[in-house]
Amino acid sequence: MKFKAMTAIAALALSVPMLAYAEADDDKLVTNEEIEMVTKAPAPAHLEGALDEVMSGWHFRADETQEMQRDDFDNPGMIFVETALDEWNKVDGSEGKACASCHEDLESDMKGVRAGYPKWNDNAEEVRTLAMQVNACREGQMGAEKWKYAGKEMAAMEALISVQSRGMPVDVAIDGPAEATWEHGKELYYTRTGQLDLSCASCHEENYGNRIRSDHLSQGQINGFPVYRLKNAKLTTAHGRFKGCVRDTRAETYKPGSEEFIALELYVASRGNGLSVEAPSVRN
Amino acid sequence: MASGVKPRVKVPKTAAAGEAITIKTLISHKMESGQRKDKEGNVIPRSIINRFTCEFNGESVVDVTLEPAISTNPYFEFDATVPEAGEFKFTWYDDDGSVYDTSKKVAIG
Numbered sequence: 001m002k003f004k005a006m007t008a009i010a011a012l013a014l015s016v017p018m019l020a021y022a023e024a025d026d027d028k029l030v031t032n033e034e035i036e037m038v039t040k041a042p043a044p045a046h047l048e049g050a051l052d053e054v055m056s057g058w059h060f061r062a063d064e065t066q067e068m069q070r071d072d073f074d075n076p077g078m079i080f081v082e083t084a085l086d087e088w089n090k091v092d093g094s095e096g097k098a099c100a101s102c103h104e105d106l107e108s109d110m111k112g113v114r115a116g117y118p119k120w121n122d123n124a125e126e127v128r129t130l131a132m133q134v135n136a137c138r139e140g141q142m143g144a145e146k147w148k149y150a151g152k153e154m155a156a157m158e159a160l161i162s163v164q165s166r167g168m169p170v171d172v173a174i175d176g177p178a179e180a181t182w183e184h185g186k187e188l189y190y191t192r193t194g195q196l197d198l199s200c201a202s203c204h205e206e207n208y209g210n211r212i213r214s215d216h217l218s219q220g221q222i223n224g225f226p227v228y229r230l231k232n233a234k235l236t237t238a239h240g241r242f243k244g245c246v247r248d249t250r251a252e253t254y255k256p257g258s259e260e261f262i263a264l265e266l267y268v269a270s271r272g273n274g275l276s277v278e279a280p281s282v283r284n
Numbered sequence: 285m286a287s288g289v290k291p292r293v294k295v296p297k298t299a300a301a302g303e304a305i306t307i308k309t310l311i312s313h314k315m316e317s318g319q320r321k322d323k324e325g326n327v328i329p330r331s332i333i334n335r336f337t338c339e340f341n342g343e344s345v346v347d348v349t350l351e352p353a354i355s356t357n358p359y360f361e362f363d364a365t366v367p368e369a370g371e372f373k374f375t376w377y378d379d380d381g382s383v384y385d386t387s388k389k390v391a392i393g
Contacts, residue, residue, distance in 0.1 A: 073292065073294045073308055073310070074308075076310075079290070079292075079310070079357060082292075083288060083290075083312075233355065233356045233357065
């Protein structure tokens with residue numbers, strides 16, 4: 001009898017830290033002792049019935065990984081931001097322009113930009129992601145060649161632009177002309193794909209906080225994208241991650257930059273309305 | 285010269301005399317091990333940072349030998365005592381003979 005009680009206590013003692021590890025924690029994220037990040041926020045109205053609270057993926061990571069995002073020096077994603085800064089000032093293309101030729105003050109001109117993308121572009125009559133806008137500038141204004149949609153130059157440039165909005169709440173518009181795209185994205189989010197028959201929601205809405213093999217499922221928020229991943233030591237864009245997720249359901253994936261992923265990006269971004277822009281974040 | 289190499293260091297601007305301060309350094313470098321093969325099966329030549337040193341006013345603080353198993357963008361964090369005002373000099377040595385360096389001044393205050 002006594003032995004059984006001891007075993008029960010031992011089992012309890014073991015299981016408590018495991019539980020605490022598996023669930024989202026209550027840590028606070030302040031970057032550079034200056035930027036206070038909102039990493040938990042009340043869910044936006046359109047998520048009523050699905051989620052009450054939205055949480056940054058930061059909460060689901062181990063303390064050591066979380067720590068890397070508290071200081072820019074410890075954040076390996078900032079290496080890529082520095083490379084992109086060189087690119088920002090570099091003249092490219094037939095027009096003899098750099099990004100900096102039009103956007104003279106990077107900090108003030110790009111402040112808040114990342115928080116509102118993807119968004120409707122009136123002239124082009126399409127929903128544009130940040131990457132599409134960068135390529136539109138490169139082709140239209142600079143006369144330069146487009147970058148690969150989810151390639152390393154683009155990921156770094158997205159990170160540089162995102163840094164100017166860090167700490168600002170994600171606020172993408174889902175009504176008006178963007179609504180049809182948003183609805184399409186929502187449909188994709190809840191559509192099961194692949195041999196494993198999983199939708200985005202199967203993992204990131206119904207099972208966040210639970211384990212998937214040795215890892216923890218987050219809510220799949222993209223407020224921290226592009227993200228520096230420890231597993232491959234480089235930046236990953238939202239579309240790169242979408243592709244990885246869909247592939248993991250054992251399906252043929254859509255392509256980065258495809259209509260489907262643009263719609264999905266708008267929808268997923270809108271699920272994080274209210275969370276701070278964290279990019280470049282650090283994840284495993 | 286390997287592409288995209290950029291040293292970064294973080295040193296406090298001031299320290300008390302005799303105080304031990306924490307120094308962080310990072311250099312962006314691909315650190316190709318020399319063990320991998322490309323698509324055609326040819327060995328990708330080794331290209332790593334093989335030595336890192338830190339000096340304070342000409343006196344050696346650390347001198348590190350790096351081996352191929354060290355991953356991309358090597359990061360070092362160490363403590364150093366600051367006896368007087370001066371300058372930390374950091375140097376990285378590349379396999380291809382390139383040398384990258386940077387320095388930081390520390391004041392006593």
